[in-house]
Amino acid sequence: MKRTLFLSTAFVLAMPAYAQSTAPIFAQQLVDKALAAHPELTVLALHVTPPAAADNIIIASNIGRIGKKADDDDLSVLNTGKPRIEMTKSGDLSVEVPMHDHGGQTIGVVGETFRYHAGDDKSKTVELAEQVRDELASQTPSLAKLFERAK
Numbered sequence: 777m778k779r780t781l782f783l784s785t786a787f788v789l790a791m792p793a794y795a796q797s798t799a800p801i802f803a804q805q806l807v808d809k810a811l812a813a814h815p816e817l818t819v820l821a822l823h824v825t826p827p828a829a830a831d832n833i834i835i836a837s838n839i840g841r842i843g844k845k846a847d848d849d850d851l852s853v854l855n856t857g858k859p860r861i862e863m864t865k866s867g868d869l870s871v872e873v874p875m876h877d878h879g880g881q882t883i884g885v886v887g888e889t890f891r892y893h894a895g896d897d898k899s900k901t902v903e904l905a906e907q908v909r910d911e912l913a914s915q916t917p918s919l920a921k922l923f924e925r926a927k
Contacts, residue, residue: 803836803922806912811838814908816890818868822875822912823850824884827920832884835922846885853885859902868892871905876913883919886912 800808807820821837823846832846832854846854853860853872860872869892875884886909890901916922 799925799927801836801922802924802926805926806915806922807836807838809915810908810912813911814904816904817888817908818891819870819887819889820908821887822884822922823854823887824875824919824922826923835884837887850885850887854882857882859905861898861902863892864889869896869898869901871902873902873905873909875909877916877918878913880913881919883916883922 803822803824807822811817811820819837819839821834821839821841823832824835825832826835832851834841834844834846836842849860850872852858853874857874859874862870864870868889870887870889872885872887874882875886877883886905888905888908890904892901
């Protein structure tokens with residue numbers, strides 16, 4: 777009986793620590809909020825180089841792939857500051873734009889995919905991608921904040 781009580785107590789005390797350690801990072805919270813606010817988005821991924829890391833990786837997304845290294849296309853957007861647009865295999869429009877913090881510093885790349893229909897104005901989709909990026913920036917005080925556990 778004492779052993780069961782001890783194990784039960786240990787389990788209850790450990791639960792908050794476990795829940796806290798598995799909470800998503802702030803970046804994932806930003807992705808989730810942006811997707812809820814923009815139903816026209818089908819994919820949203822944040823490509824960032826974590827502090828003290830060498831590689832730019834996906835740190836938050838709605839399609840998994842967390843930790844996937846940036847490819848040459850992602851790095852081109854990061855290095856040039858110019859958006860990249862392409863049609864996906866499913867016929868949607870993928871747009872990558874530089875990601876900024878609240879102060880305007882480039883801290884990564886925002887990869888976004890939007891539903892696309894023949895005849896849609898691609899420049900309007902790029903504007904929408906930049907709007908989503910700017911909304912994310914307004915909520916991102918710093919690179920380090922992206923890696924804090926969400927509350």
